[in-house]
Amino acid sequence: MSSVAPTNSAIVTDYKARTQGSGALFERARKVLPSGITHDARYLDPYSIHVAKAKGPRKWDVDGNEYVDYFGGHGAMLLGHSHPAVIDAVKRQMDLGTHYGSSHELEVRWAELVCELIPSAEKVRFTASGTEASHMAIRLARAYTGKDKIVRFIGHFHGWHDNVAAGATSNYDGSSVPGVVQSVTDLTILMPTDDVAPTVKLLETRDDIAAVMFEPSGASWGQVPLPPGFVQAIRDVTAKRGVVMLMDEVITGFRWSSGGAQKALGITPDLCILAKIVAGGLPGGAVAGKREILDQIDHAASAAKKRDKIAHPGTYNANPLSAAAAVTALSLLRDEDLAEKANRTAAELRTALRQVLIEESVPWGIYGESSAFLIYPNPTGEDVNPATFDPLKLGFAKLKGAKSGALTGKIRMGLMSHGVDIMGAPGGFVSATHGGAEIEKTVHALRQTVRALKAEREVKAA
Missing domain, CATH: 3.40.640.10 (Type I PLP-dependent aspartate aminotransferase-like (Major domain))
Structure with a gap:
């Protein structure tokens, strides 16, 4: 019997429909691995994807779904996968x-x-x-x-x-x-x-x-x-x-x-x-x-x-x-100078993602340094303007201390249903192989995800 509970969320339902192979592997994994995983950061409710291969800035799961990858081997793959x-x-x-x-x-x-x-x-x-x-x-x-x-x-x-x-x-x-x-x-x-x-x-x-x-x-x-x-x-x-x-x-x-x-x-x-x-x-x-x-x-x-x-x-x-x-x-x-190449791409990505939040009137923040980006999903309902968001004004308790597990999970699943995989912060790492095509796909995925979250009343417009 499956351990995955029924859901009323269209985001979760769509994710499960696209990742049935990963779901089946999870059922096997949970019998022999605690939580069915081998690293805490890979935990996702109802289950995380199982990947079959990766190349450059992309990876493919066992169901054949392709993702722009921002997990980047937990930050190890600055050169991209399979250089x-x-x-x-x-x-x-x-x-x-x-x-x-x-x-x-x-x-x-x-x-x-x-x-x-x-x-x-x-x-x-x-x-x-x-x-x-x-x-x-x-x-x-x-x-x-x-x-x-x-x-x-x-x-x-x-x-x-x-x-x-x-x-x-x-x-x-x-x-x-x-x-x-x-x-x-x-x-x-x-x-x-x-x-x-x-x-x-x-x-x-x-x-x-x-x-x-x-x-x-x-x-x-x-x-x-x-x-x-x-x-x-x-x-x-x-x-x-x-x-x-x-x-x-x-x-x-x-x-x-x-x-x-x-x-x-x-x-x-x-x-x-x-x-x-x-x-x-x-x-x-x-x-x-x-x-x-x-x-x-x-x-x-x-x-x-x-x-x-x-x-x-x-x-x-x-x-x-x-x-x-x-x-x-x-x-x-x-x-x-691959670090600088990744840094430039990440800066472009942060700007593009921030623009999505502005256009969609979502009171979240996009921030980060170097070739990292982070999404602040505002779990405590702060007064946030995405155009002027400054994480230093919030402090530890609101940036990391506040838990947003269920919302973050939906953000991740929504993005994956549109071909983008990020880490659970939520955020991710950009490699030297990411470029314009990956930015474009990520922008589209975030836009569709925040619209789906609005439909499920997980996000209120600013």
């Missing part, structure tokens, strides 16, 4: 071996490219994911400073390990999430971002802080933007106080610019973490930064200082397939 040069590099490496259990030339070249492109990268250590990089970076900061506390910011996401679980997607009051002991959570000091002054004061008055960790885009790749001057103020006070400035560039790295947000902002952290684009769309992450901090992992440096070395094994660190994809992708990104 020929990346595919060739990975196929070539497959014939040579997938795991040597030894060092190899590709990992050296990969590290050289990261150090060439990322301003803070004097040395780099590869991991298998962004969460692993986050975990290692915190350990490095604590070992380097000899201090325990980590300052983080409400709503900023740094992976799912115990040190960063509270305050990222829930438990914004600093209480522990299920399975994490409160004593671990208490090693974090959660701060707001609407005003940097309290954080500056905190750092100036406490001596137990190892690092300040943050997304330079603001929470969730810019869903809650940072006020002007915020990052520079953090840089100034951490430098003054000897606190490690730890920039989470898992999403912004190589996307905000070829050298990440730190290059775009002109502000260099002590440490940064990278993932997604850094591995060319394959699994991989990295910690990069000052030599003396990364030397906490170095055998010779630790022996010379007569200190315990931080252990860091990892079966898939810098595995040859990811390294092959990464070297190819980062070389292309450097030589063809």
